[in-house]
Amino acid sequence: MALEPISQANGNGGAKEVIIEVSDVVAGFGDHLVLNHINLNVHRGEVLGFVGGSGAGKSVLMRTIIGLVPKREGSIKAFGVDMDAADDHERQAVERRWGILFQQGALFSSLTVKENIEFPVREYLNLSQRLLDELAVAKLEMVGLDASVCDKFPSELSGGMTKRVALARALALDPEIVFLDEPTSGLDPIGAGDFDTLIATLQRTLGLTVFMVTHDLDSLHTVCDRIAVLADGKVIADGTMETMLASKHPWLQAYFHGKRARLDASPLKSR
Amino acid sequence: MLLDGKAEGERLTLAATGAWVAQNARRLEGEIDGMARRNGGIKRVDIDMAGIQRLDTFGAWLLERLVRSFTAQGVKAEVTGLAEKYRALMDEVRGVKADEAPHKEPGTLTSAFASVGLAMVLVGGTISSIINLIGALVVAFLRMASRPRSFRLTSMVHQLDNVAWRAVPIILLITFLIGCIIAQQGLFHFRKFGADVYVVDMVGILVLRELGVLIVCIMVAGRSGSAYTAELGSMKMREEIDALRTMGFDPIEVLILPRIMALIIGVPILTFLGSMAALYGGGLVCWLYGGIDPDIFLSRLKESISLNTFQVGMIKAPFMALIVGVVACVEGLAVKGSAESLGLQTTASVVESIFLVIVLDGMFAIFFASIGM
Ligand SMILES: Nc1ncnc2c1ncn2[C@@H]1O[C@H](COP(=O)(O)OP(=O)(O)OP(=O)(O)O)[C@@H](O)[C@H]1O
Numbered sequence: 278m279a280l281e282p283i284s285q286a287n288g289n290g291g292a293k294e295v296i297i298e299v300s301d302v303v304a305g306f307g308d309h310l311v312l313n314h315i316n317l318n319v320h321r322g323e324v325l326g327f328v329g330g331s332g333a334g335k336s337v338l339m340r341t342i343i344g345l346v347p348k349r350e351g352s353i354k355a356f357g358v359d360m361d362a363a364d365d366h367e368r369q370a371v372e373r374r375w376g377i378l379f380q381q382g383a384l385f386s387s388l389t390v391k392e393n394i395e396f397p398v399r400e401y402l403n404l405s406q407r408l409l410d411e412l413a414v415a416k417l418e419m420v421g422l423d424a425s426v427c428d429k430f431p432s433e434l435s436g437g438m439t440k441r442v443a444l445a446r447a448l449a450l451d452p453e454i455v456f457l458d459e460p461t462s463g464l465d466p467i468g469a470g471d472f473d474t475l476i477a478t479l480q481r482t483l484g485l486t487v488f489m490v491t492h493d494l495d496s497l498h499t500v501c502d503r504i505a506v507l508a509d510g511k512v513i514a515d516g517t518m519e520t521m522l523a524s525k526h527p528w529l530q531a532y533f534h535g536k537r538a539r540l541d542a543s544p545l546k547s548r
Numbered sequence: 549m550l551l552d553g554k555a556e557g558e559r560l561t562l563a564a565t566g567a568w569v570a571q572n573a574r575r576l577e578g579e580i581d582g583m584a585r586r587n588g589g590i591k592r593v594d595i596d597m598a599g600i601q602r603l604d605t606f607g608a609w610l611l612e613r614l615v616r617s618f619t620a621q622g623v624k625a626e627v628t629g630l631a632e633k634y635r636a637l638m639d640e641v642r643g644v645k646a647d648e649a650p651h652k653e654p655g656t657l658t659s660a661f662a663s664v665g666l667a668m669v670l671v672g673g674t675i676s677s678i679i680n681l682i683g684a685l686v687v688a689f690l691r692m693a694s695r696p697r698s699f700r701l702t703s704m705v706h707q708l709d710n711v712a713w714r715a716v717p718i719i720l721l722i723t724f725l726i727g728c729i730i731a732q733q734g735l736f737h738f739r740k741f742g743a744d745v746y747v748v749d750m751v752g753i754l755v756l757r758e759l760g761v762l763i764v765c766i767m768v769a770g771r772s773g774s775a776y777t778a779e780l781g782s783m784k785m786r787e788e789i790d791a792l793r794t795m796g797f798d799p800i801e802v803l804i805l806p807r808i809m810a811l812i813i814g815v816p817i818l819t820f821l822g823s824m825a826a827l828y829g830g831g832l833v834c835w836l837y838g839g840i841d842p843d844i845f846l847s848r849l850k851e852s853i854s855l856n857t858f859q860v861g862m863i864k865a866p867f868m869a870l871i872v873g874v875v876a877c878v879e880g881l882a883v884k885g886s887a888e889s890l891g892l893q894t895t896a897s898v899v900e901s902i903f904l905v906i907v908l909d910g911m912f913a914i915f916f917a918s919i920g921m
């Protein structure tokens with residue numbers, strides 16, 4: 278694969294490269310349409326926060342983009358590759374470039390934590406066991422755990438630890454984009470804050486693009502460059518936090534100005 | 549070449565080039581380990597990172613590892629020229645304590661013996677949990693008998709549909725074929741002595757006393773026992789059983805009793821149907837292949853078997869059903885968190901229940917012989 282340098286298009290004006298392009302996608306189950314002609318672009322280097330009510334279809338959109346839910350209409354392009362037209366080889370090359378954190382973690386239950394993290398690396402790269410082990414520990418420490426959990430099985434982890442290990446696995450191959458489904462739910466506030474910092478760090482250092490489904494208003498305030506709102510199977514609003522706060526849409530008003538909304542959090546990245 | 553070295557006396561200058569990323573990690577590791585080893589008389593190392601195109605965590609970690617291995621040898625190592633945007637990434641990997649990565653010890657002779665011992669302990673554990681569950685079932689049954697309305701009839705009927713009604717076609721087919729095969733083999737060999745007609749005795753006694761119930765139990769263990777184990781096991785994995793318990797329900801009463809009752813009712817019915825199908829198959833082969841008319845087959849059958857023969861088979865059926873059900877449920881509840889353990893437990897359930905069914909059959913044979921049945 279070509280190793281052209283990643284352009285750090287983030288925030289320095291000009292046209293941003295679109296790495297995920299969802300156009301006119303329809304998806305659903307039976308006669309229940311969850312996504313109804315939805316359009317969405319994800320730009321390189323941004324942290325996109327994705328919000329919407331429970332059951333609005335956020336997870337379904339994420340699963341449609343990564344190809345787990347079949348779509349009925351529309352097209353999805355990832356890294357400029359049309360996923361319908363791609364052959365197995367191209368598809369695999371794309372899949373190597375993204376990492377996914379599922380809402381329930383989806384760790385392999387019969388592998389230990391360390392083996393879970395090593396698994397994608399072992400499959401794609403031919404590395405020595407020593408380097409694999411060291412990298413597994415490095416990833417674990419990056420997500421705020423340490424080497425003592427290496428030999429535990431997923432069933433022996435707490436909910437928050439499961440989330441972190443799943444993130445470590447999503448990051449194992451240093452992907453260009455990560456899809457995170459509610460990464461901070463189930464973490465204590467300190468852990469959630471660390472998690473936000475971590476996302477910001479990774480985004481800065483690796484030029485990582487983040488597609489994050491979240492209900493955590495603090496995360497939305499502190500790390501997200503852009504927020505997209507899903508309702509009735511469509512993106513009803515998208516823009517920065519300021520746009521969201523200024524919006525007159527009743528749902529957005531309730532969401533961002535509700536009892537739980539705190540307006541004093543300042544963006545991490547401007548600190 | 550991703551790392552180039554120039555030594556000047558006590559000073560080594562390393563220049564990094566290219567992409568220090570995942571795809572190159574294997575090559576990079578080799579070069580870095582080679583570099584860290586050739587350090588004759590060096591006191592100071594400068595690593596110039598200005599020439600790299602890209603750096604990711606793989607590259608950053610390998611750089612950190614290079615610095616550490618020099619430092620461990622008492623050589624002062626310094627990284628220069630690293631682009632500002634990678635600073636935070638390097639800070640991130642600097643804190644990593646990778647020497648703590650635990651290494652699994654390879655299996656030794658002791659661990660082989662230990663696993664044998666462990667297996668024996670597990671067998672003991674299974675036996676005691678089977679006895680435990682039987683006890684708990686009796687309690688649940690008595691409790692149910694005192695309050696019959698609390699019995700989960702719907703659940704039992706649903707299970708009965710699964711384990712008995714839906715199993716009828718396959719059971720009929722298999723027992724029919726078994727009946728045919730026994731009759732054919734019998735005819736083939738008995739004919740040499742001119743004892744064709746005794747085939748009817750053999751088929752009748754064998755099918756009614758032993759084969760009918762055994763075949764049915766083995767089929768049920770494979771078909772329904774494994775399903776019970778997998779159902780209960782995945783409920784256990786997803787904490788559904790704990791949820792039931794916290795709501796004040798007894799999982800034995802809600803989940804296990806209806807399943808086992810369904811087996812205890814279903815297996816005798818299947819045994820009866822299976823035995824009839826086997827006799828039918830035997831009769832058909834006797835007629836078509838052995839030339840024994842159906843009339844003769846029936847009258848011969850009437851002489852050779854008595855009600856006892858039939859009873860022996862039918863008495864065994866509910867006990868074997870109990871064993872299959874209890875083993876399946878015990879193994880289901882023994883599932884731990886992983887998918888692998890679900891598979892192991894399901895295998896164990898089928899193997900153990902078939903084994904115990906055959907052991908039980910042997911014990912019944914001794915019992916019936918001693919009471920003259
Ligand atoms: N496999 C499925 N089969 C049928 N319907 C489904 C399936 N998965 C999701 N749905 C339906 O699609 C809708 C959207 O579900 P989705 O999981 O995307 O919600 P969500 O926005 O992620 O909610 P939450 O914030 O609670 O995670 C729901 O109405 C759900 O019932």
Ligand SMILES: [Mg+2]
Binds near residue numbers: 336337380458
């Ligand atoms: Mg969801």
